[in-house]
Amino acid sequence: MTLARPRRARSLRQRLLVQLLAIAALLSAVLYMTVRTVAGQAAEATQDGVLGSATVIIAEQLRGGPDGLRIDLPYEAFSVLGSISEDRVFYRIVAGGQTLTGYDDLPLPDDITPGVRPEFYTVGYRESEVRVAAMIRQMVASDGVMAVTVLVAQTRLGQEAIAARIANRAAALGVGFFALALLLSLVAAGSVLSPIERLAEAVARRGPHDLRAVDHPAPRELLPLIGALNGFIARLRAALVRTETFITEAAHHIRTPLATVRTHAEIALRQSEDPEVRNSLRGVIRAVEESSRSASQLLDHAVVVYRSDRLTVEPLDLAVLVTGVLRSVAPVASLKDVSIQMAPVAAPPTIMGDRPLLENAVRNLIDNAIKYSPEESEIDVSLTVERGEAVLRVMDRGRGLSGQTAAKLTQRFSRGSNVDDVVGSGLGLTIVDEVAKAHDGRLSLEDREGGGACATLSLPLL
Amino acid sequence: MRNAVVAVALMVWASMATALEIEEEAILPGQPGGETLAILSTTDTAYFRPVLEAFQRANPELTIRYVVAGSQDVYAAVTERKMAFDVAISSAMDLQMKLANDGLALPHEPGAALPLPDWAQWQDRVFSIAQEPVVLVLSRPALDGLRLPQTRRDLVDLLRDHPDRFQGRVGTYDPRQSGAGYLFATQEARQSDSFWRLAEVMGAVDPLLYSSSVDMLDDLESGRLTIAHNVLGSYAADRVGDDSDLVAVEYQDFTLTLLRTALIPDNAPNPEAAGVFIDFLLSAEGRRLIGAEAGLPPVNEAALMQNPHLRPIRLDPGLLVYLDKMKRRAFLEEWSAAMFQP
Numbered sequence: 001m002t003l004a005r006p007r008r009a010r011s012l013r014q015r016l017l018v019q020l021l022a023i024a025a026l027l028s029a030v031l032y033m034t035v036r037t038v039a040g041q042a043a044e045a046t047q048d049g050v051l052g053s054a055t056v057i058i059a060e061q062l063r064g065g066p067d068g069l070r071i072d073l074p075y076e077a078f079s080v081l082g083s084i085s086e087d088r089v090f091y092r093i094v095a096g097g098q099t100l101t102g103y104d105d106l107p108l109p110d111d112i113t114p115g116v117r118p119e120f121y122t123v124g125y126r127e128s129e130v131r132v133a134a135m136i137r138q139m140v141a142s143d144g145v146m147a148v149t150v151l152v153a154q155t156r157l158g159q160e161a162i163a164a165r166i167a168n169r170a171a172a173l174g175v176g177f178f179a180l181a182l183l184l185s186l187v188a189a190g191s192v193l194s195p196i197e198r199l200a201e202a203v204a205r206r207g208p209h210d211l212r213a214v215d216h217p218a219p220r221e222l223l224p225l226i227g228a229l230n231g232f233i234a235r236l237r238a239a240l241v242r243t244e245t246f247i248t249e250a251a252h253h254i255r256t257p258l259a260t261v262r263t264h265a266e267i268a269l270r271q272s273e274d275p276e277v278r279n280s281l282r283g284v285i286r287a288v289e290e291s292s293r294s295a296s297q298l299l300d301h302a303v304v305v306y307r308s309d310r311l312t313v314e315p316l317d318l319a320v321l322v323t324g325v326l327r328s329v330a331p332v333a334s335l336k337d338v339s340i341q342m343a344p345v346a347a348p349p350t351i352m353g354d355r356p357l358l359e360n361a362v363r364n365l366i367d368n369a370i371k372y373s374p375e376e377s378e379i380d381v382s383l384t385v386e387r388g389e390a391v392l393r394v395m396d397r398g399r400g401l402s403g404q405t406a407a408k409l410t411q412r413f414s415r416g417s418n419v420d421d422v423v424g425s426g427l428g429l430t431i432v433d434e435v436a437k438a439h440d441g442r443l444s445l446e447d448r449e450g451g452g453a454c455a456t457l458s459l460p461l462l
Numbered sequence: 463m464r465n466a467v468v469a470v471a472l473m474v475w476a477s478m479a480t481a482l483e484i485e486e487e488a489i490l491p492g493q494p495g496g497e498t499l500a501i502l503s504t505t506d507t508a509y510f511r512p513v514l515e516a517f518q519r520a521n522p523e524l525t526i527r528y529v530v531a532g533s534q535d536v537y538a539a540v541t542e543r544k545m546a547f548d549v550a551i552s553s554a555m556d557l558q559m560k561l562a563n564d565g566l567a568l569p570h571e572p573g574a575a576l577p578l579p580d581w582a583q584w585q586d587r588v589f590s591i592a593q594e595p596v597v598l599v600l601s602r603p604a605l606d607g608l609r610l611p612q613t614r615r616d617l618v619d620l621l622r623d624h625p626d627r628f629q630g631r632v633g634t635y636d637p638r639q640s641g642a643g644y645l646f647a648t649q650e651a652r653q654s655d656s657f658w659r660l661a662e663v664m665g666a667v668d669p670l671l672y673s674s675s676v677d678m679l680d681d682l683e684s685g686r687l688t689i690a691h692n693v694l695g696s697y698a699a700d701r702v703g704d705d706s707d708l709v710a711v712e713y714q715d716f717t718l719t720l721l722r723t724a725l726i727p728d729n730a731p732n733p734e735a736a737g738v739f740i741d742f743l744l745s746a747e748g749r750r751l752i753g754a755e756a757g758l759p760p761v762n763e764a765a766l767m768q769n770p771h772l773r774p775i776r777l778d779p780g781l782l783v784y785l786d787k788m789k790r791r792a793f794l795e796e797w798s799a800a801m802f803q804p
Contacts, residue, residue, distance in 0.1 A: 073789045075652055079780030086585045088563045089779040101788040126565045157585075 012196070016189045024181030032174035039166040043159050047084065047131065052118040054081050055133040055152040058091070062148055064140040069095050069148065085158020090130065092153075095139070096146040106151055109134045114147060128155045195219045199226070211237040244302035251295035251302075258295070262288045297427040300360050304431050308438035311354040315462055318390050319348040319383055321355070325362045326381065329370065338373045340366070343382040349390035350462045353439050358459075361435035364428040365394050365455055372398030372453070389441070389458045397452040401445055409445060432457065482544045486530040490514055496523035499735045503551035504533045504642070505722065505758070506676065509696075512755035517742050524735060532673065533557060533641030540566050540727045548736035551591070551724045553694065554641035556648075556781040558723045562587040563782060567725040570737045575744035579763045582721055584777040590721040591743045592758035593765075595695040595772055596646055598711040599679065599702065604631070604688040613715040614656040617691070621663045628667045631688040633678045636671035638794055642720070643673065646692045648784040648793060649718050649775055656715070661800035664691070669801065682708055694720070696758045712771060719766070719774040722758060 057077040063070045071093060081089050092102035107123045114136040122131050130153040139148045195218055202216045213230040262285055269281040326340055333340055369379045377397040384391050401409065410433040411426075429443070432455075436443045441459035448454040488507045492498075503510065507528055514526050529547070531539065533554035539545050540561055552558050561567050567587040582590035598617065600610065608624070611617040621628055635643025650657040670687065672678045675697040678690040683701060698710045724743060726736040742748045749760040759765070766772050775781070783789060 070792070071788055072792065073783045073786050075780045075783045078783050079776070079778050082776075082778030082780065088565070089782060090563075101786050128565075 013189045013193055016192065017185055020185035020188065021178075021182060024178050024185065028174040028178040028181070031177055032170045035170035035173060036163075036167050039170070040163045043162045043166070047154070047156070047159050048120050048133070050080060050084060051131060051133040051152055051154055052120070054078070055118040055135050055150055056116075058093075058152060059135050059137050059148075059150045062093075062137060062139055062150070066142050069100060069139060069141050069146075071101065073101075081152075081154055085161070087155045087158050088126075088128070088130075090125065090151075090153040092149075092151040094149040094151070095141070096148075100148075102151070106132070106153055108149065108151070112136055112149070114138060118152075122156075123153075125153065128157075130155050131159075196222065203229075211240070241306070244306050247298050247302045251299040255292055255295045258288050258292045262292070294427075297364075297431070300364070301427050301431050301434075304357060304360060304434050304438075307354060307357055308434055311357070311438060313352045313354055315350055316353045316355060316358065317348050317350055318353075318358075318392065318459070319345045321358055322362055322381065322383055322392060325359055325366060329363065329366050332367070333370050333379075336370060336373065337376045338370055338379060340370075340379045340381060343380070345383045347385055349383065349385050351390050351439070351459050352462050353459065357435045357438065361432045361457065362392065364431050365392075365457060368428045369394050369396040369398070369453075369455070372396060374398065385461065386458075388461055390461055392457045392459075393454060394457075395448050395452060395454045397448075397450075400447040400451060400453045410443065429455075482529075482531060482539050483535050484529055484531055486528075488514075488528045490518050490526040490528070492518060492521075492525040493523045496525055497732055497735055498525045498527055499549070499732060499739060500527045500529070500547045501549045501551065501739070502529050502531060502536050502539055502545075502547040503549075504531065504536055504553050505551060505756075506530060509756045509758065513743070513748070513751045516747070516751050516755075517739060520742065521735075521738065534639075537561065537641065540729070543729060546729045546731050547727060548730040548732045549724055549739055550727050551722065552641070553594075553720055553722050554645055555721055555723055555775055555777060556645050556785055557641050558588055558725055559584060559777060559779070559781040560785050561727070562725060563779065566728050568728050568730060568733050568736075570726055570733075570740055572744055573737075573741045575741045576746060576749070578744065578761055581774060581776045581778075582761045588723050588725050588777055589740055589744060590723050590761045590777070591748075592696070592722040592752055592756075593761050593774060594720050594722060594759060595712050596692050596718040596720055597695045597698050598713060599682055599690045599693045599698050600709050600711065601682050601685065601688050602707050602709050604685070610709065610711060612711065613713055614654070614660050615715070617689075618656070618659050618663050621667055621689075625667055628688060630668045630670070631686070632664055632667050632691070633670045633672055633681060633687045633689070634664065634691040636673055637797060639671070640673040642694070643692070644784070644790075645720070645775070645781075646718060647797060650692075651793070653716055653718075653773065658796075658800060660691070661797060662803075665801040665803045679708070692718075699757060712769075714771050716773045717771050719772045721761070721775060721777065723777070 054077040057074050058071070061072050061074055063072070073091075078089060081087070090103045090106050092104065092106040092108075093100040094108065106125060109119065109121055109132070112119050112134050118133040118135040120131060120133055122129060124130075132151055132153040135150045137148050137150070138145055199214075199216050199218050199222060203214060211233055213233060214226050216226075218226050265281050265284045265288065269278055269285070272278050272281065323342070326342060330340070366379070366381070373379060373396045379397075380393075380395045382391075382393045382395075384393075410429045429445070433443045436457055436459070439459050441457065444456045444458075446454050446456075486507050488511070501514075507530055510528065514528055518524060518526055533552045534557070536550050536552045537554065537557040537560070539547065540550055541564075550558070550561070558567075562584055569586045570589075571586055572589070578590060582593070598611065606627075608620065609616075611620050621632065635646060637644035637647040647657070670681070672681075672690075675694040678687065678693055679697060679701050681687040682690055693710070695710065695712075698708070702708045702710045724740055726733050726740070730736050743752065752758050753760045766774060784793060
């Protein structure tokens with residue numbers, strides 16, 4: 001079965017980063033424009049304030065009287081204009097349409113109302129742009145009341161310099177803001193996506209038989225996904241359990257009638273004298289035996305599959321366990337005149353394991369050896385400790401692996417190519433392999449020197 | 463025909479020459495075919511020649527024409543386009559400031575020159591090359607044991623207590639004639655009311671009025687004057703000392719400190735050479751020469767810090783105020799009223 005590769009959409013991280021950065025870029029631009037505009041306005045307001053004050057102070061120095069209009073220009077009013085920047089300063093005082101003093105070509109405002117506050121305008125003068133503060137005062141002079149206009153003008157080099165400096169700072173601020181946002185976006189994307197990544201890792205790390213529900217902590221947004229996943233897992237597990245139950249039930253229901261058939265066939269064999277009938281009956285008995293054995297191995301396998309998901313582990317002395325199994329198979333071995341020899345165990349290895357599973361595995365291993373051993377041969381069993389593992393070796397003088405790989409032989413319902421004359425279901429080594437894996441151990445098969453096979457079951461020590 | 467052209471040319475030259483009242487003119491010829499750097503200055507050639515010669519050694523191709531005129535004439539030469547110069551050096555800060563403010567000075571970015579403090583430079587157009595205290599100079603023998611005045615108030619008391627001794631023997635600038643004199647008088651009046659008391663007391667002893675510090679110092683040496691008020695310190699420094707009869711006093715209430723400034727007029731025929739010259743004046747070597755050879759104290763902020771009575775006249779738009787025609791008329795009227803008592 002090949003898994004369909006999921007179609008790839010744009011990565012969440014990329015999507016998140018692009019959107020965050022677009023927002024940051026927009027905000028940086030807005031920040032730049034705002035700082036520039038506000039600071040530019042502030043600079044202009046400051047300069048206007050100074051220019052306006054100078055105009056007011058000068059206007060206040062106007063004196064009327066019978067000798068005509070006089071003005072005593074205040075030194076400080078001009079001096080203060082130079083305090084902020086080194087801008088050029090112009091002024092003009094016009095009384096009744098005549099320039100009293102100052103620069104007589106400084107442009108007058110188009111329209112201005114008399115008042116106590118100066119009005120501002122920008123105009124070109126002497127090859128530069130100047131900001132003018134204009135103020136009109138009514139004065140009593142020798143020939144009656146006349147309107148006196150006071151103009152004070154200043155170039156805007158200082159303000160432009162300030163504006164340029166602020167623009168640079170604002171640009172630096174915007175770039176800095178964007179850089180910071182970039183950094184924070186990376187951190188934020190990582191932080192937002194880390195629960196998803198952790199969950200994906202946790203799910204990917206699971207073994208092929210792990211059908212437990214996913215209970216990894218997940219953000220609320222992922223809970224429906226996990227719920228759905230757990231639903232799938234539960235249904236899958238239920239389906240598996242149903243299958244194994246069905247196999248168990250089926251095996252059980254098959255074994256009982258088979259035993260009856262066998263008993264009847266054996267009785268008939270004893271009573272029959274006809275060699276042809278006896279031959280047929282022997283064939284029946286063999287077939288029944290084979291079926292019965294298959295059924296019980298199916299049962300064993302179902303038990304192994306079911307239990308390997310939820311092991312009930314306890315400290316076990318493997319030597320005791322193996323001895324027990326050897327005792328239980330002794331009748332089968334003696335039937336075939338096969339003798340089993342167990343080498344003395346130097347140090348009894350203790351492992352953490354599930355007793356019924358391990359008994360099942362060891363029994364299948366030895367059953368297998370008996371099954372393929374010729375009559376009147378020997379099986380050697382040894383139990384040693386090697387490199388932190390308990391190693392059980394079962395060596396027979398059978399027909400060996402005959403070129404088949406261990407991986408092929410441990411597949412379900414797969415049997416060796418040289419075994420057609422031996423009763424077998426092909427499940428024995430599969431059971432051993434699955435038990436070994438459930439205990440983080442392994443099963444290996446190889447040909448034995450001088451003929452036969454050697455099966456090695458390695459299990460980690462406690 | 464040819465003679466007529468020559469005649470017209472001579473007439474034009476003559477009219478230009480008469481238009482500008484030249485006090486001195488010196489030409490330092492450079493390599494033939496080289497350009498000419500024309501400098502218009504209020505500083506006497508004798509003071510500035512070592513600086514000019516050092517500059518010419520560094521720039522041998524330049525022919526230097528150094529013209530000395532009064533500060534009003536320096537201003538008028540630029541504003542009225544009487545004659546084109548590449549550099550205008552003047553002790554009348556207000557007139558220099560007005561030239562720059564009215565757009566008649568070219569900007570110049572000083573090259574490797576040492577930076578000036580901000581009160582000694584305006585924009586990139588007016589550069590200070592020397593800072594000079596304005597001092598009181600007295601003739602020691604004529605004082606005949608009287609205490610040396612240290613403040614303007616001391617001087618007022620001295621003149622008031624001994625009017626006969628100082629009758630016709632006090633000299634000062636005529637602000638109507640001299641740009642520098644007008645600047646000193648107006649700045650003094652701005653700083654302190656004692657100026658007017660002093661003017662009245664001086665007016666009572668029939669003062670002599672001058673348009674240059676050198677003339678005042680000459681008359682002090684000849685014995686015609688006993689007291690000269692507001693003499694440029696750099697000129698006075700040459701004439702005073704232990705072996706001299708003259709003594710210079712820096713007023714302890716406040717001593718005006720003038721900045722001698724240079725700018726490039728907007729009609730300069732050779733502004734590049736002018737820029738090179740200004741950079742030379744502002745360089746360490748130029749400042750050393752101005753101080754050691756020309757005897758003009760170079761711009762030095764530390765010296766002002768150590769001598770709190772020195773009050774520099776700042777280069778700022780305030781200087782334009784006393785150039786206002788109404789303000790000038792009013793000031794001179796008041797000054798005349800104090801000075802020429804019936």
